[in-house]
Amino acid sequence: MAELVFHTGPMDCGKSTLALQLDHIQSTHGRRGRVFTSQDRAGEGKITSRLGLSTDAIEVTDDFDLWRYVIGELTTGQRVDYIVCDEAQFYTSEHIDQLARIVDELQLDVYAFGILSDFRTHLFPGSQRLVELADRVESLPLGPLCWCGARGTHNARTLDGIMVTEGSRVVVGDTVTGGEVRYEVLCRAHHRRRMTATRAKATLSPDPLPFDPENF
Numbered sequence: 001m002a003e004l005v006f007h008t009g010p011m012d013c014g015k016s017t018l019a020l021q022l023d024h025i026q027s028t029h030g031r032r033g034r035v036f037t038s039q040d041r042a043g044e045g046k047i048t049s050r051l052g053l054s055t056d057a058i059e060v061t062d063d064f065d066l067w068r069y070v071i072g073e074l075t076t077g078q079r080v081d082y083i084v085c086d087e088a089q090f091y092t093s094e095h096i097d098q099l100a101r102i103v104d105e106l107q108l109d110v111y112a113f114g115i116l117s118d119f120r121t122h123l124f125p126g127s128q129r130l131v132e133l134a135d136r137v138e139s140l141p142l143g144p145l146c147w148c149g150a151r152g153t154h155n156a157r158t159l160d161g162i163m164v165t166e167g168s169r170v171v172v173g174d175t176v177t178g179g180e181v182r183y184e185v186l187c188r189a190h191h192r193r194r195m196t197a198t199r200a201k202a203t204l205s206p207d208p209l210p211f212d213p214e215n216f
């Protein structure tokens with residue numbers, strides 16, 4: 001039986017790496033896949049992993065129809081055995097319905113990868129639909145740690161190290177320094193308290209006030 005599988009986890013937990021590995025494993029065993037993405041950090045039509053791997057991919061825009069694309073390939077004699085979808089949080093609910101139809105009516109395996117929730121902790125529509133429709137939802141085994149050492153579970157958006165809670169849902173960006181907007185993965189408790197690494201350093205620092213014990 002073909003399956004719709006949703007591999008999820010916070011930013012920087014290895015989703016794109018796994019997507020690329022999965023495509024590599026399947027394709028080296030003679031299966032032919034199609035690899036899709038949406039708004040990767042590296043630009044249109046790319047899947048990139050922070051471990052340095054990358055591949056070309058078909059860009060999914062809002063008006064792209066995955067069902068029609070796959071039917072078009074099959075009816076022109078192309079072989080399609082499986083489908084990999086990265087950054088699936090950016091897909092629309094309709095895209096996810098199309099993926100489910102591909103699994104059920106064409107018996108193709110679909111492997112989707114994406115974060116569940118945005119910087120305000122709300123589910124992305126594409127991820128919500130995947131949770132509703134997937135045969136399996138798999139959490140990646142390794143993930144980033146919050147600055148406190150706990151498992152990082154929630155994606156914070158930061159400006160100059162300070163967590164922001166206003167703004168567009170979609171702002172493509174990274175967890176490393178560079179862009180104006182950054183992301184930082186925190187545990188839930190620190191996400192709730194908006195306690196980023198920068199703020200923790202500034203407010204919880206044990207730096208002693210300079211004093212001379214002799215004259216105290």
Ligand SMILES: Nc1ncnc2c1ncn2[C@@H]1O[C@H](COP(=O)(O)OP(=O)(O)O)[C@@H](O)[C@H]1O
Nearest residue numbers: 010011012013014015016017018048049050051
């Ligand atoms: N220098 C490094 N050495 C080893 N692992 C690294 C290094 N830099 C990043 N990683 C790992 O790469 C993974 C991030 O990969 P990526 O596929 O880009 O994540 P995601 O798609 O979930 O955002 C994480 O597991 C991270 O720990």
Ligand SMILES: Cc1cn([C@H]2C[C@H](O)[C@@H](COP(=O)(O)O)O2)c(=O)[nH]c1=O
Nearest residue numbers: 011012115118119155169170171172173
């Ligand atoms: C939380 C959050 C993230 N994004 C963007 C930032 C990145 O471009 C991707 C996630 O990519 P990754 O491969 O999982 O690191 O999503 C966003 O647009 N809005 C958000 O709230």
